Amino acid sequence: MELAERIRGGLYGVAVGDALGGTTEFMSPLEIRARHGYLTEIVGGGVWRLEPGEVTDDTMMTLCVADGILASPADPMQAIGDRFLQWYASNPKDIGNIIRHVLGTYEGDWFEAARAADRDLGQSAGNGSLMRCLPAALCYPAWTDASRASRMQSKMTHDDGLCDEACDIYNRIAFAMLDGGAALREAIGAAVAGTGYEEMLSSDPNCEPSGYVVHTLRWVLHLLLTSDSFEEVVQRAANQGGDSDTIGAIAGGLAGVHWGYAGIPERYAGRILIGERLDETCERIVALRRSAAPGGQ
């Protein structure tokens, strides 16, 4: 599969998981069943009263990270941060507590703002940096660069080693598929080896599908390891409820890299309201990779 196909699959995968799961965020599986049966279509609504195909913070912050890296690949922190602040100024409907605190109190030092949020809120091990980290693997053809950007963007808002670790594992999986030609299960197995997530290779999540980054990543890995298609991954995330848009976005990103854009049903990809922006971002990522390739091809 061509790299551009996987990159486009990854970005659309985040958006589709977000738009589908946004309908059922904060609901229980029983409430979802009563209202939707088994949700299979992007219909909008939910707690944020979404338009069908509208995405939330998960996709918008992913685009902030992508655009920041594209603007300043060698040192993207401030470019990413500027885009976080622009997005925050747009008064988004869906924004996590930790990120709201950081963006509302930032005074020139991202890591300090993240430390203050951790201190003031008593913890910051949410999934808000994991949900947006995929562009680090999509944009950089060298793992050292992808890893550095992945951890850095996490520390900008989440001062907790659990978040750094989750972003690192996630982007290792993406990178192995993008640049190493690895299959999904093989990529997951290598990335979780020696970590607390290793048991997910043979275990159920045994936790709520919550916004706690450890619970989120356990669910994401479980969905990826036990589904046979892109569609199945994002539908199961949506019908599990809880932090369903974010779990769907995170799982959808890796599912999209694995199955490629062509593996995402057209009735999903075609529904995303910001599809043109996603397409344009994909083209710029592919161009960045070409310019970084030996010989500038």
Ligand SMILES: [Mg+2]
């Ligand atoms: Mg969201």
